[in-house]
Amino acid sequence: MSIFSRFLPKKKPVEIKNNIPKEKADIRKRFGIYCHSHHGTSGNKLCPKCTALLATVMTKMDRCPYGITKPICDRCERPCFGAKQTQEFLKIMDSTSKRMFLRHPMMSVKHKLASMGVDYAKYQQQKKLDDKVKAKEKAAKERAKERKGKK
Ligand SMILES: [Zn+2]
Numbered sequence: 478m479s480i481f482s483r484f485l486p487k488k489k490p491v492e493i494k495n496n497i498p499k500e501k502a503d504i505r506k507r508f509g510i511y512c513h514s515h516h517g518t519s520g521n522k523l524c525p526k527c528t529a530l531l532a533t534v535m536t537k538m539d540r541c542p543y544g545i546t547k548p549i550c551d552r553c554e555r556p557c558f559g560a561k562q563t564q565e566f567l568k569i570m571d572s573t574s575k576r577m578f579l580r581h582p583m584m585s586v587k588h589k590l591a592s593m594g595v596d597y598a599k600y601q602q603q604k605k606l607d608d609k610v611k612a613k614e615k616a617a618k619e620r621a622k623e624r625k626g627k628k
Pocket residue numbers: 511512513515516523524525526527528
């Protein structure tokens with residue numbers, strides 16, 4: 478990347494909104510809150526363990542197979558951070574929910590909405606699946622009826 482690229486105007490997203498930068502900021506804040514209260518760090522500093530985990534999370538987000546249509550990481554069905562790190566990540570996300578709400582209410586509400594969006598998408602997926610199963614069952618019944626009629 479050129480040194481000057483950061484001074485160039487950013488390209489505007491065309492259709493789908495890219496929420497990844499916001500999610501990253503949200504995650505960074507939460508890591509800060511968590512590490513400060515659990516590992517005694519302060520300011521912009523995180524302990525080595527949290528720094529490593531945060532670096533993994535950020536890298537994995539950039540490589541997310543879902544691209545910018547990704548669900549928020551703490552609601553992903555196939556988290557890619559590795560089992561242990563995912564667990565640690567979820568612990569941080571979960572334990573900072575209350576504090577996030579007190580310190581950054583808007584960010585917290587937006588996170589909640591994003592989470593609801595994931596639920597809604599899952600609901601729609603399940604509904605589609607159910608409809609398919611029902612349609613198959615109906616078709617099978619009709620075929621059975623036809624067979625009986627021929628006898
Ligand atoms: Zn820490």
